Amino acid sequence: MSSNVHMIERLEKINPKKVIIWTLLFIGSIIMVTPIIFMVSMSFKTGQEVYIFSLFPEKATFDNYLFVLKESKFLYWGLNSLWVATFSTLSVLFFDSLVGYTLAKYNFRGREIVFIAILSTLMIPTEMLIIPWYMMSREFGWIDTYWGIAFPGLMTGFGTFLMRQFFMSLPDELIEAARIDGWSEFAIWWKIAMPLVIPALSALAIFHFLGNWTAFLWPLIITNDPDMYTIPVGLASFNGENETNWEIVMTASCLATIPTLFVFIILQKYIIKGIMLAGLKG
Amino acid sequence: MANVQFENLFKNYGDVKAVEDFNLKIADGEFIVLVGPSGCGKSTTLRMIAGLEDITAGNIYIDDSLINKVHPKDRDIAMVFQNYALYPHLSVKDNISFGLRAQKLPKMEVENRVLEASETLGLQGLLSRRPGELSGGQKQRVAMGRAIVRNPKVFLFDEPLSNLDAKLRHKMRAEMKKLHKQVGTTTIYVTHDQIEAMTLADRIVIMKDGVIEQVGTPNEVYKKPNNIFVASFIGTPAMNFFEGKVKSCSKSLTTITLKDQKEIKLTSNIFEKDQDIIFGIRPEDISVNLDKKGKMKDSIEIDAVISVIEPMGHETIVICDSNYGELTGKVESSHTLKENMNVKLIIKEEKIYQFDKMSEKNLLL
DSSP states (O other), X not given: OHHHHHHHHHHHHOOHHHHHHHHHXXXXXXXXXXXXXXXXXXXXXXXXXXXXXXXXXXXOOSHHHHIIXXXXXXXXXXXXXXXXXXXXXXXXXXXXXXXXXXXXXXXXXXXXXXXXXXXXXXXXXXXXXXXXXXXXXXXXXXXXXXXXXXXXXXXXXXXXXXXXXXXXXXXXXXXXXXXXXXXOHHHHIIIIIHHHTHHHHHHHHHHHHHXXXXXXXXXXXXXXXXXXXXXXXXXXXXXXXXOBOHHHHHHHHHHHHHHHHHHHHHHHHHHHHHHHHHXXXX | OOOEEEEEXXXXXXXXXXXXXXXXXXXXXXXXXXXXXXXXXXXXXXXXXXXXXXXSEEEEEXXXXXXXXXXXXXXXXXXXXXXXXXXXXXXXXXXXXXXXXXXXXXXXXXXXXHHHHHHHTTOGGGTTSOGXXXXXXXXXXXXXXXXXXXXXXXXXXXXXXXXXXXXXXXXXXXXXXXHXXXXXXXXXXXXXXXXXXXXXXXXXXXXXXXXXXXXXOHHHHHHSOSBHHHHHHSSSSOOEEXXXXXXXXXXXXXXXXXXXXXXXXXXXXXXXXTOEEEEEEOGGGEEEEOOOOOOOTTEEEEEEXXXXXXXXXXXXXXXXXXTTEEXXXXXXXXXXXXXXXXXXXXXXXXXXXXXXXXXXXXXXX
16 A cells, blocks of 8 residues: 555656656667767677677677777877867967957957957858868968868867857956956966856867867868878778778777767866856857 | 045046046045945046046046056056955965065065955955855955055045945944054045945045035035035935925025915025025934924924834834925834824924025035
8 A cells, every 4th residue: 555655656756847858868868879889889890790780799809909000090190180189279279268358358449340250250161261271271381281280270260259258257347456456468368367267268178179189171181191191081091992991990980089088078067067158158 | 655636537438428527635544435326427436546447538646646647557556346356266365465476576475465464354264265155244355455465555445345235334344444544545435325435434525427516524515515416315314305485585584485385484594585495404303293382493393294104223214294295204213103193393493404496506505
C-alpha cells in the first residue's frame, strides 16, 4: 500500500514539460555523439574492415595511429595549426578588445561610422575575400608562410563587436576613477577593463581558436608545400585520387580532436559563462 | 590642502545649458555641499573640477593655479563616486593602493599609507577581501580609503551615501564629518539630499537648472532663503506656501487679501499696493490648536481640517486641508489630534516668510 502511494507521488513529480525536454536533449545528444563514436571506432579498424558497419572493430589495431604519427606529416601539420591558431587568437584578443574598448568608451567624431563599417565586414562571406587575399599574398610573397595563413584572421569584425558590447556594460566610473588615480589610458584598459571582461575574452578565444583550428578553405589555397599544411588541409591530402584511406583519415581526425577537447574541458566554465553573458548583453 | 575658485563657469551640452555662470570661492579646508534636484548641474560641476568633463567657458583654480587644461591625474584631487567604483577584481588593499602605485611610490611607503588609511577607516580586517564580499557600508569606506590614502588637495564626493540604507547613511554621515575634522582637506560634496547638506556642510550651495540659487551656511539657507525655491528645498517637511494680494499698505500696517477673501494684517511695510505675494510657513512654525477661542497677538489663524496624521515618535506631522490648500504642520506628539478634526492653525507673524510672486524673491531680505 505504502509503496503504491510512493509510486503515485513519484509519478506526480514527473513534469510532462521536463519529459519532452529530456527526450529532445537525448535525441540531440545521440545525433551529436554517434559520428564521433564511429570516428573513434574506425580509427581502430583495419583497411578491410572499414566498410563493415559495426561499432566495435573485430580486431582492434594501433597501426593507423603509428602510421599517422610516424609515416605522415601529421605532427608538422599539428604544430602549424597550433602556431597559426594561437598566434591569431592572441592577436584577436589584443586588437579586437582594444578597438572594442575604444568604440565603447570614447566619444569621438565618426565613432558610429567606424563601428558600422567594422560591423558590415561581417556581411561579406570569406569566399568572396579569398581572391583579393590571395592576390595580395602573392604580391607580398606570403604564400606558404605562417603569416600568410594567419593574416586574414588577425582582427575580426565579430570579435570587435563582441568586445564592444561587453565593454559597454562596464561602468564609466571605474575608468574615471582609474583616470583620477593617475593611470594612463592604456594602463586603464589593461589593468581595469581587460580583467573585467575575462569571460568575454575566453569565449572569444575559444571561438576563434576553434575556428582557426578547423579552417580549411584559406589554408588550402595559401599553402602548396605539404610542410606548411594545417591539420584540415593535411587530412584532405589523405584523400587520394582513386581511393581514400578512411581509417587513416579517421585516425588523424581523432588526433586532431584531442586539443579541442582539452580546450573545452579546461575552459568550459568560461565558455558557458561567456555564451550566457553574450546572450544577455549582446 | 587648497582653496578652489570658480570663475564664470559654463557647461553646455549642445543647446542644453548644464551649468551657467557659476562663481564661487571655496576656502582652504572648507566643507562645501552642492545640493539641488537631479539635473541641476551639481554633478557636472563636480566632474569639471575632477577633469572628467570639459569646461565650455570660464575658469577653475585650485590653489590659485588654473586647472582648466590639466589632466585629472595632475590635479591632485580624489573622488568618491556614487556607486563607489571599486575595481571588482582587486582586493581592498589593491583598490586603496591603486592610485599610489600609479605614482610609482616606494613599496614601503605604499604599505604604510594603506595601513594608515585602513586604520583611520577601520578596514584592517578587510584588506584581503574583494569588493564583492563587502557590505554597502564597507564598500563606502573602501572608496573613502582610496581617496584619503592619496592625501589630495581636494576631495570630491558625488552622492556617496545615496546607495546606503537610511540607518547606515546616518552613521556614515557622522563618520564623514569626523573624517573631515581629522584630515581637514577641502571637500566638495554633491548630494540631492538636503538633510545631508545641512548636517555636513560648512557652506551649502543650492543649485537649480545650472544656476546657483543661494550660497550660505546651513543656518542661513534655512532661516534666510533667497527665494521660494531655496525655501521649499531646504527643510522637511517642505515649507507651506499660499498666495495673497496686498489690498492696502500704510507705514506700519499692511492688509492682505487671501484666496478666500479673508483679510490678514501684517505690521510690515515692505509691500506695494496690489502686489501679488506668496506666504511661506515652515511646518515647525505652525501650532495646531483645538480650542476655537482667543486670538493670539501678532499671529494669523487659519481654519483647517486634519486629513492625515503621521506619527514620527517624538513628533507628529499633521497634514490639514484648508481654504489655501494643503498645509503641513509639525508638532510635538499628542494623542488629542485625530484625523477629520476641525482645528485652528496659528502662525506667529514673525515666522511668516514673504515672497514676491513675480520674482519669487524673499521680500524680507
